Amino acid sequence: MNTYAATLFAPEDLRIVESDLGPLAPGMVRLRFGAGGICGSDLHYFRHARTGDFVVSSPLVLGHEVAGDIVEINGSAPGLAVGDRVAVNPSRWCGHCSYCREGRPNLCENIFFMGSASKTPHMQGGFASIFDATPAQCVKVPGTTPYAAAALAEPLAVCLHAVMRAGDLRDRSVIVFGAGPIGLLTMLAAKLKGCSSATMVDIAAAPLALATQLGADRIINVGEGSEELAEAVRGRRFDVAFEVTGSPAGLASAIASVRRGGVLVQVGNLPGGQIQVPANAIMAKELDFKGTFRFGREFDEAVGLITGGAVDVLQLVTAEFPLSSAEAAFRLASDRSRSVKVVLNRDLC
Numbered sequence: 001m002n003t004y005a006a007t008l009f010a011p012e013d014l015r016i017v018e019s020d021l022g023p024l025a026p027g028m029v030r031l032r033f034g035a036g037g038i039c040g041s042d043l044h045y046f047r048h049a050r051t052g053d054f055v056v057s058s059p060l061v062l063g064h065e066v067a068g069d070i071v072e073i074n075g076s077a078p079g080l081a082v083g084d085r086v087a088v089n090p091s092r093w094c095g096h097c098s099y100c101r102e103g104r105p106n107l108c109e110n111i112f113f114m115g116s117a118s119k120t121p122h123m124q125g126g127f128a129s130i131f132d133a134t135p136a137q138c139v140k141v142p143g144t145t146p147y148a149a150a151a152l153a154e155p156l157a158v159c160l161h162a163v164m165r166a167g168d169l170r171d172r173s174v175i176v177f178g179a180g181p182i183g184l185l186t187m188l189a190a191k192l193k194g195c196s197s198a199t200m201v202d203i204a205a206a207p208l209a210l211a212t213q214l215g216a217d218r219i220i221n222v223g224e225g226s227e228e229l230a231e232a233v234r235g236r237r238f239d240v241a242f243e244v245t246g247s248p249a250g251l252a253s254a255i256a257s258v259r260r261g262g263v264l265v266q267v268g269n270l271p272g273g274q275i276q277v278p279a280n281a282i283m284a285k286e287l288d289f290k291g292t293f294r295f296g297r298e299f300d301e302a303v304g305l306i307t308g309g310a311v312d313v314l315q316l317v318t319a320e321f322p323l324s325s326a327e328a329a330f331r332l333a334s335d336r337s338r339s340v341k342v343v344l345n346r347d348l349c
């Protein structure tokens with residue numbers, strides 16, 4: 001069966017490449033692309049052919065926020081049938097390493113993750129008209145759930161996991177650095193988990209305006225200077241900070257913003273290599289500085305929250321393109337003043 005896929009060859013060199021998938025391997029499910037969200041990490045790959053410490057060394061089909069329909073099943077796929085609409089979990093866990101056994105499958109030693117250069121050979125992504133997955137990756141959604149909403153279960157799962165890492169958020173004041181899709185969904189997830197207030201910080205006005213629409217209690221634009229943030233921190237330091245910008249400056253601000261004994265969760269992917277961090281403040285303030293990486297069971301929770309109407313992820317979508325126009329979609333998504341979440345849709349042919 002033929003497929004065409006948005007394939008990255010080098011920085012800014014994203015091409016639609018046709019290929020023959022061949023027969024479906026035993027134990028696998030074949031999917032027709034419904035929609036896919038362009039993620040910050042996809043954009044890093046697009047611009048630099050790397051994200052953080054993961055470097056693209058051979059052509060990589062991008063995309064790990066995808067949903068589609070099952071067109072073929074080879075073998076047993078409990079609960080799934082041809083024609084089902086599914087959200088695709090981009091993670092393939094081994095299920096038997098020590099991390100999988102202790103219930104932290106996102107740390108699996110043998111994990112494969114769609115559209116990621118974390119391993120070589122790379123696991124190809126889901127921005128493809130037809131692609132294959134394991135049955136365990138497919139979470140069925142109602143036929144009435146828009147593909148784009150199902151696709152955005154993935155970033156929501158990332159944020160549910162980040163919020164879980166922070167511990168009990170009930171009656172906690174939360175500050176989120178970075179109002180891109182992950183920052184915004186982290187704010188929504190923190191609210192869902194009962195935080196008392198959520199403050200969003202960014203350097204750009206457009207995403208902060210959306211943050212307000214989505215229910216942020218306070219927005220701070222540090223692009224206009226750092227006085228307002230300094231004043232907010234003086235007034236009452238925050239119980240929990242989420243660093244989502246992936247920038248050393250964001251991390252330094254997050255460390256400064258948390259109260260003594262507070263919690264700081266690193267969600268953003270910082271530049272590769274070594275960075276400067278005011279680390280003594282972590283010691284002196286006795287902060288709990290936690291990492292968060294992808295997600296585990298939160299994927300199913302995210303699908304449930306979306307299909308049940310508890311979280312409207314489509315509010316984040318600012319533009320939609322057909323899959324075959326992926327390059328134009330990536331160019332628009334790269335401009336934060338004009339876009340938050342850009343979605344690719346199945347081509348109408």
Ligand SMILES: [Zn+2]
Nearest residue numbers: 039040065155
């Ligand atoms: Zn993502």
Ligand SMILES: [Zn+2]
Nearest residue numbers: 094097100108
């Ligand atoms: Zn494992």
